[in-house]
Amino acid sequence: MKIRIKFAKEGTMKFIGHLDMMRYFQKVMRRANVDIRYSEGFSPHQIMSFAAPLGVGITSRGEYVDIEVLSTDSSEEMLRRINAALTEGVEALSYKKLPDSSAAAMSLVAAADYTVRFRAGYEPSDWDDFASGWEEFLKRKQILVIKKTKKGERETDIRPWIYKLEVVCDKKTHSEGNESGEEADRNIRMRIAAGSAANLKPELVMQAYMESRGQKLGEFALLIHRDEVYANQSETELPNFCPLEQLGEDIE
Amino acid sequence: MRKLALPDEILLSIQQPARYIGGEVNMCVKDPKDVAIRFAMCFPDVYEIGMSHLGMQILYDMFNRRKDVWCERVFSPWTDLDEIMRQKHLPLFALESQDPVKDFDFLGITIQYEMCYTNILQILDLSGIPFHGEDRTEEDPIVIGGGPCAYNPEPLAPFFDLFYIGEGETQYDRIFDLYKEIRADGGSRQDFLRAAAEIPGIYVPMFYDVAYQEDGTIASFEPNRDGVPKRIAKELVVNPDDAPYIENPIVPFIKVTQDRVVLEIQRGCIRGCRFCQAGNIYRPLREHTLEYLKKYAYQMLNSTGHEEISLSSLSSSDYSKLKELVTFLIDEFHGKGVNISLPSLRIDAFSLDVMSKVQDVKKSSLTFAPEAGTQRLRDVINKGLTEEAILNGAAEAFRGGWNRVKLYFMLGLPTETKEDMEGIALLAEKVAEAFYDEVPKEKRSSKVQVTASSSFFVPKPFTPFQWAKMCTQEEFLQRAYIVKDKFKEMKNKKSLKYSYHDADVTILEGVLARGDRKISKVIERAYQKGALYDSWTEHFKNEIWMQAFEDCGISIDFYTTRERTLDEIFPWDFIDAGVTKEFLMREWQNAISEKVTPNCRQRCSGCGARVFKGGVCFEDQNQVC
Structure with a gap:
């Protein structure tokens, strides 16, 4: 079983x-x-x-x-x-x-949801511009990044692998290990490709965006949280993402 | 959520952050407000080594059964974190609460091998505790040492407030009760040490003075105040079943050296190998009953979820109910995904049968420890393993499908000759020949592989060889070359492999093992010059140590190659380990005259351990004599 x-x-x-x-x-x-x-x-x-x-x-x-x-x-x-x-x-x-x-x-893994926060002290100082800039960024036909692979470095277009992205201001308090959560209200939520066919790391998306704004992403700037992992249940071009747990049933 | 002592930025930039976060299965958490005593138990090496140590887990479990004590763990930060902690002035912390060690009532350090001595200073240093007992204040924890190296505590004497000599199970309750009582009365650490010095097994080094003769040997060793015992007798558990074992061993997240349930089946050893310190200081042999072992085997496998259980003892084959125990383990757990590992078994028909059931014959190798290359030298060291037994065992194993054999030897043993050295290669050759004699050509899946390795002999306190002269580094290496050259002459040399240990670290081990209080200066000096993790070949810096000896004006030869007379007062003579100096002396003379001494079950040799009134000394067959 x-x-x-x-x-x-x-x-x-x-x-x-x-x-x-x-x-x-x-x-x-x-x-x-x-x-x-x-x-x-x-x-x-x-x-x-x-x-x-x-x-x-x-x-x-x-x-x-x-x-x-x-x-x-x-x-x-x-x-x-x-x-x-x-x-x-x-x-x-x-x-x-x-x-x-x-x-x-x-x-089965095809996509994953992430919530990305900036660690205290690493937040962009121009937060409002930072938040609103995403819209333009995601309108691009191509987002080229240097992706490290086993064989070396390769320029890759990651735009098709970003399915959804929004900037959210939450009231929810958040604590992260030994970091206390006063930075918790601002976060970026994204659904991006995961799995063997195409695998995208959220920090790569963040890095590409920061670089497009002429900013550098610090080594420990991000707190990343994975919310869900999906299978693609679609038979057509348009994906139909389904959380992996929904492919099974509860046992009474 | 648990707070951590180190920020994410540090934890994510060092190797194996799991070494420092605690939180493992069966970790003990208490509210500091609910306890009277906070005990930091330290193994002065990296987490993976320390977490594999049985004694520490036994005491951790035992201490934490007390409601008024919270025992936590401390290990040496690895070199990467060590550097960061110094740079940022971060204090060393215990894993459970992540609180600084300096805030604890006790810092207990288990001292398992000589080459960890500089790591002890690292622990004190990073904790912010003064190196010397006399410089510590009421703000500092009481620093207590234990373990086999505490049988010669003198090289470490200034660094410890007290040493516990012997098995920890017996006197810690008294120590804790005494500490509470004295603290409740507003007593100072001096008051506590003074009172603790009267507890059996407790040695408070600052209460003793050493005087030296002109030649550097000890003239006298005396208490410097009243009420302090002249000799300290080791502590031991007379009936091992009376002591609680571990119910809920901690299960590390990362792979540690001993990544399995460890069942201690007995303490002590009947064999009497003359080079072996453990075989002497843990006398007499005391066995656990089958019922006790069965109960704990179940309990520990359930509470850890480990997929392997291993037996622990100095010589498992001497456990009188071994067959029953092994049969029980196989019947009960094998086939349920639990591996059974049986180290230190003598190779015979029984052990081969058992091993073929529990391990993959093709993948495993057999280990023999002849220790010396000829029967003459094996008689000198009283290693009761004959060439015949080795060759018969090997032949039987080859017929059973094994084709890899490991042989362990020592070089530099007392009275060793060229013939003994060459005997190592000859014995390895004979084992290889046994394979070709036993296994017909069509059945040989691959060729036989005999791996011989030798370590260099270090005389240890409380052994008959405590009087022995140790080789110099050059002599050690010359001997290794003689063995190596002999291997090249062997007919089956392609099936044989020979390797030998580092010689420079052996010399240092020799100094520390039989060192006196004067050596503490050298240890401190070496640490200050950067010596750390000396037991790790890649970190051992011999030149620092050599410079430290020179800076302190201390001669290495005095401790290693000097001839010791029979009436010399040794730094460790004030400890009563059960075995008497007269017995050790007799054995030293027996060694020189190549005379074998029978094991405890064959005939009592009057070593002195009978005073403990338990164990093998009182088994039926011994009552006659």
């Missing part, structure tokens, strides 16, 4: 890298007594795969891990058990049964 778990990775957990998160979840499954399926062979391992690696320093409430189980309790009970085995900063948000035919989360 295929199961998809959605989880949050926040607070000090943002310093834990992807490989360590994988090891972490293997132990969580054992502590929570999840009846997970093991591979065959001399050293069996858990059948488990993650949707999209999250960079160190980034928080998220839209992480996914797929597992296979031999038996399961209700979603509610499983969430309770898994959450009891988790440490501060990680929270299991949903536990859904997937259709047997369903593809691995990793192969």
